[in-house]
Amino acid sequence: MTSRRFTLGRALSYLALAGYVVLLGFPLVWLLSTSFKTPRELASLTPSLLPDSFSLANFRAAIEQQDLLRAGANSLIVAGCTTVLVVLVSVPASYALARFRSRLRGVAMGWILVSQVFPIILIVVPLFLILKQFGLIDSLVGLILVDLVWSLPFALWMLQGYVAKIPAELEEAAATDGASRLRTLTSIVFPLLLPGIAATSMFAFVLSWNEFFFALVLIQDPQLNTLPLALARFVGQEGQVQLGPLAAGSLLSMIPSLVFFALMQRRLTSGLLAGAVKG
Amino acid sequence: MSQHATLDPPVPAPTRPTAPRRRRDRGGTILVLPALIPVALLSVWPLLQGIYLAFTDTTAGRPGAFVGLGNFADLGSYGLFWDSFKIGLIWAVSVTVLQFLLALGLAVLLNMRLRGAAFARVLALIPWAMPPVIIAIMWKLMYDPRSGPVNGILSTLGIIDHNVNWLGDFSTALPAVVFVGVWVGMPATTVVLLAGLQSVDPAVLEAGSVDGANTWQRFWHLVLPSLRPVIVAITTLDFIWSFNEFGLVYVLTAGGPGGKTMLPMLFAYNEAFKYGNFGLAAAMGVVTVVVIVLLMFVYLRAQRRAAQ
Numbered sequence: 001m002t003s004r005r006f007t008l009g010r011a012l013s014y015l016a017l018a019g020y021v022v023l024l025g026f027p028l029v030w031l032l033s034t035s036f037k038t039p040r041e042l043a044s045l046t047p048s049l050l051p052d053s054f055s056l057a058n059f060r061a062a063i064e065q066q067d068l069l070r071a072g073a074n075s076l077i078v079a080g081c082t083t084v085l086v087v088l089v090s091v092p093a094s095y096a097l098a099r100f101r102s103r104l105r106g107v108a109m110g111w112i113l114v115s116q117v118f119p120i121i122l123i124v125v126p127l128f129l130i131l132k133q134f135g136l137i138d139s140l141v142g143l144i145l146v147d148l149v150w151s152l153p154f155a156l157w158m159l160q161g162y163v164a165k166i167p168a169e170l171e172e173a174a175a176t177d178g179a180s181r182l183r184t185l186t187s188i189v190f191p192l193l194l195p196g197i198a199a200t201s202m203f204a205f206v207l208s209w210n211e212f213f214f215a216l217v218l219i220q221d222p223q224l225n226t227l228p229l230a231l232a233r234f235v236g237q238e239g240q241v242q243l244g245p246l247a248a249g250s251l252l253s254m255i256p257s258l259v260f261f262a263l264m265q266r267r268l269t270s271g272l273l274a275g276a277v278k279g
Numbered sequence: 280m281s282q283h284a285t286l287d288p289p290v291p292a293p294t295r296p297t298a299p300r301r302r303r304d305r306g307g308t309i310l311v312l313p314a315l316i317p318v319a320l321l322s323v324w325p326l327l328q329g330i331y332l333a334f335t336d337t338t339a340g341r342p343g344a345f346v347g348l349g350n351f352a353d354l355g356s357y358g359l360f361w362d363s364f365k366i367g368l369i370w371a372v373s374v375t376v377l378q379f380l381l382a383l384g385l386a387v388l389l390n391m392r393l394r395g396a397a398f399a400r401v402l403a404l405i406p407w408a409m410p411p412v413i414i415a416i417m418w419k420l421m422y423d424p425r426s427g428p429v430n431g432i433l434s435t436l437g438i439i440d441h442n443v444n445w446l447g448d449f450s451t452a453l454p455a456v457v458f459v460g461v462w463v464g465m466p467a468t469t470v471v472l473l474a475g476l477q478s479v480d481p482a483v484l485e486a487g488s489v490d491g492a493n494t495w496q497r498f499w500h501l502v503l504p505s506l507r508p509v510i511v512a513i514t515t516l517d518f519i520w521s522f523n524e525f526g527l528v529y530v531l532t533a534g535g536p537g538g539k540t541m542l543p544m545l546f547a548y549n550e551a552f553k554y555g556n557f558g559l560a561a562a563m564g565v566v567t568v569v570v571i572v573l574l575m576f577v578y579l580r581a582q583r584r585a586a587q
Contacts, residue, residue: 093314122564210410
């Protein structure tokens with residue numbers, strides 16, 4: 001309605017939007033371009049935005065760096081196991097949270113909120129001591145358990161929302177038809193919950209794949225480095241020549257989370273927006 | 280949170296007999312148990328133990344004895360800790376405020392249905408998907424004193440006349456790190472504010488423009504007040520998240536140069552895992568929680584007063 005009257009304002013708006021796009025996008029483009037540059041170009045004192053020639057040497061170097069490859073395998077083990085455990089544990093729990101109104105529900109929801117804002121430094125020292133008692137320091141098992149606990153709050157919150165969307169009448173109908181409780185769950189609830197489980201497991205995978213703090217504290221053996229850990233330790237010994245492989249390794253290790261967000265971004269924004277409009 | 284409320288299952292009628300409900304609850308407990316055990320063991324128990332540790336002189340080498348408020352007395356005269364605390368406050372406040380202002384601007388633009396807004400929205404989500412370690416690596420490339428584009432662009436524009444070592448210089452390290460913090464957190468804040476903007480009742484704005492209010496007046500007197508609850512919630516969360524930040528700054532500067540970017544979490548981490556003073560580090564954690572809770576209490580109360 002005001003577009004015709006405020007053409008100057010609109011032009012300024014486009015300018016501002018362009019500014020934001022540059023601010024948000026430029027560092028990403030730079031990371032991308034650095035990863036394709038040759039060592040000689042990286043050493044240049046007048047760097048250009050686009051590489052002179054697209055070289056895959058950095059990617060080769062990053063992959064051939066035994067550390068990064070092994071770290072990738074470790075990350076895959078940790079994130080994979082965490083995801084499986086999160087799903088196994090949170091499917092029944094979220095069903096109970098969504099369907100049964102008990103005191104447990106209030107406590108669980110309160111804990112989910114608190115755990116989002118609690119400083120992990122207070123937890124990490126005793127956690128370290130506890131895991132040490134069980135011999136789970138410098139062990140991927142220990143890291144998997146911690147990642148499980150760490151991704152559970154959000155996983156539960158997400159999944160119980162999906163459960164709540166399944167009409168309870170469906171289950172009641174199945175029960176009336178003589179299906180046992182277990183059978184109702186396996187043949188009615190579970191299939192309807194699959195999209196929710198898919199979303200939750202992707203989320204758990206990415207959270208564990210990206211996790212850094214606990215890995216830093218719990219893993220000292222370089223053989224057991226996860227990807228973020230390997231990259232962070234790589235930074236510590238970086239020379240000018242290493243910037244390229246570092247950028248390439250970063251890009252490669254981002255692929256799972258980018259795929260996840262490509263799949264989820266529509267759902268993420270629309271879900272948030274829908275919720276706000278309704279509320 | 281409003282989304283969560285709308286997802287709640289229908290409340291069972293309160294007139295239901297209590298006996299079957301109790302049985303249902305027991306079934307619920309069994310289902311929750313596999314989640315409850317790891318959480319109790321590795322989240323709630325460590326938390327309680329962490330609070331207890333703060334009152335002991337435990338070190339990496341040996342389990343400590345109960346020392347009462349000894350650690351807190353030590354912290355009182357531990358100048359470096361309070362320096363770090365001050366840096367943490369400067370960092371958290373500036374990140375929260377700048378992030379809010381920039382995110383509000385972007386949210387308003389995205390809400391105007393400009394061409395290209397969809398692209399900007401997807402772009403704004405990418406920092407969200409990136410692990411902090413990689414964001415830190417990316418900005419180390421950006422700030423690189425020899426070949427980083429930050430120096431390149433600023434010297435082309437004539438703002439600086441020699442290359443600055445942004446992350447290594449005493450005076451620029453903290454601002455440079457704050458800038459990265461803002462870049463990282465802006466997307467999430469933008470999405471929340473955008474959701475708030477889209478829930479502003481268009482009829483109210485219509486009425487405003489009928490009454491002769493211009494765009495700016497409508498924004499200031501109609502849009503902002505109705506956004507207030509969203510703004511209070513997201514700035515509170517942003518502040519807490521910023522204060523608890525670790526990975527980003529650990530990789531960017533590791534607290535340097537000369538402790539200029541030593542956030543409290545980094546300080547406590549070093550105290551615990553570099554020097555092995557577990558009890559003292561736990562006490563730092565407790566102090567941090569208490570201060571955050573107090574600050575949030577004051578902030579939320581001031582906001583509530585202002586709203587009335």
